[in-house]
Amino acid sequence: MSDGLxxxxxxxxxxxxxxxxxxRKTGLAQIEDRLAEARAEATREADQITRNxxxxxEAVVNRQVSQEKQKARLAYLAEKNRVLNDVMxxxxxxxxxxxxxxxxxxxxxxxxxxxGIDATPSDRVKxxxxxxxxxxxxxxxxxxxxxxxxxxxxxAVLSDEPVETTGGAVVxxxxxxxxxxxxxxxxxxxxKPQLLSEIxxxxxxx
Amino acid sequence: MNKIVETEKESRQILxxxxxxxxxxxxxxxxxxxxxxxxxxxxxxxxxxxxxxxAEKTGVEEAKRIALESKKQLDSISQIPxxxxxxxxxxxxxxxxx
Numbered sequence: 001m002s003d004g005l006x007x008x009x010x011x012x013x014x015x016x017x018x019x020x021x022x023x024r025k026t027g028l029a030q031i032e033d034r035l036a037e038a039r040a041e042a043t044r045e046a047d048q049i050t051r052n053x054x055x056x057x058e059a060v061v062n063r064q065v066s067q068e069k070q071k072a073r074l075a076y077l078a079e080k081n082r083v084l085n086d087v088m089x090x091x092x093x094x095x096x097x098x099x100x101x102x103x104x105x106x107x108x109x110x111x112x113x114x115x116g117i118d119a120t121p122s123d124r125v126k127x128x129x130x131x132x133x134x135x136x137x138x139x140x141x142x143x144x145x146x147x148x149x150x151x152x153x154x155x156a157v158l159s160d161e162p163v164e165t166t167g168g169a170v171v172x173x174x175x176x177x178x179x180x181x182x183x184x185x186x187x188x189x190x191x192k193p194q195l196l197s198e199i200x201x202x203x204x205x206x
Numbered sequence: 207m208n209k210i211v212e213t214e215k216e217s218r219q220i221l222x223x224x225x226x227x228x229x230x231x232x233x234x235x236x237x238x239x240x241x242x243x244x245x246x247x248x249x250x251x252x253x254x255x256x257x258x259x260x261a262e263k264t265g266v267e268e269a270k271r272i273a274l275e276s277k278k279q280l281d282s283i284s285q286i287p288x289x290x291x292x293x294x295x296x297x298x299x300x301x302x303x304x
Contacts, residue, residue: 005210008210009213012210013213013217016218020221020223020224021224023221023228024227027227027231028228034239035242038242039242039243041243045246045247046250047250049247049251050250050253050254053254053257056254057257057258057261060261061264064266064269065269068269068272068276071276072273072276076280083286086291087298088298091298098299188302191301191302198294198297198298199294202294202297203291
């Protein structure tokens with residue numbers, strides 16, 4: 001009787017321990033699953049951070065490099081402009097010298113006047129010079145000489161009104177409706193892009 | 207009979223104890239998950255910050271190199287020989303008066 005009772009007690013205890021073990025195993029497995037799932041998700045997010053990192057690092061380097069390049073480019077252009085402006089100042093100074101030398105300036109002036117007369121669609125034209133040139137060439141055969149190089153029947157008179165210029169002439173139709181600016185300043189302005197390009201070629205192309 | 211009742215009581219206690227342990231573990235799981243997640247992401251963030259700091263350093267070095275090259279280039283423009291400048295002025299005058 002006692003043996004049977006002991007066996008029954010042992011069975012009850014064993015059964016409950018087995019059940020407890022199953023509950024523990026199932027519970028622990030559920031917890032492990034949740035942990036593994038969360039770990040996998042966190043690892044995926046961490047991997048995404050790492051994957052984006054290369055692009056982010058490249059962006060950091062590129063931003064600094066492009067900022068510095070932009071700065072260098074602006075400084076280079078500013079310095080280039082400064083040098084070009086200095087050279088253009090030298091060009092203007094040389095033009096002033098050129099205009100003071102009658103033997104070289106007069107042929108240029110004749111050519112400018114002839115070009116102006118040719119471009120003015122009028123039979124009678126007025127030729128305006130700088131105040132200095134009016135004083136220098138009034139009474140000389142400047143206009144006659146210019147006309148003689150053109151083989152034209154046009155008539156030209158010297159205007160009493162001076163123009164503001166280093167050299168050259170402004171030719172206008174008699175009614176002042178057409179004006180052809182053949183001054184050095186106009187020529188300088190007109191040819192500026194070409195001049196700057198030529199100067200740049202000489203100075204900056206190595 | 208008493209012994210059986212005692213034993214069943216004991217076995218219920220064993221089950222209750224186990225259920226309690228598992229419930230506690232389940233209750234603590236979100237906290238454990240949060241800590242683990244924080245740890246993984248923290249490490250990734252630290253790697254990211256360190257790599258970005260390294261990239262920043264590389265960028266600064268590269269920028270310094272560009273600045274140095276730019277300075278050399280500017281110096282070379284500023285020190286154009288006067289013969290070359292004269293040549294440029296001559297060419298401009300030649301074009302203007304031609």
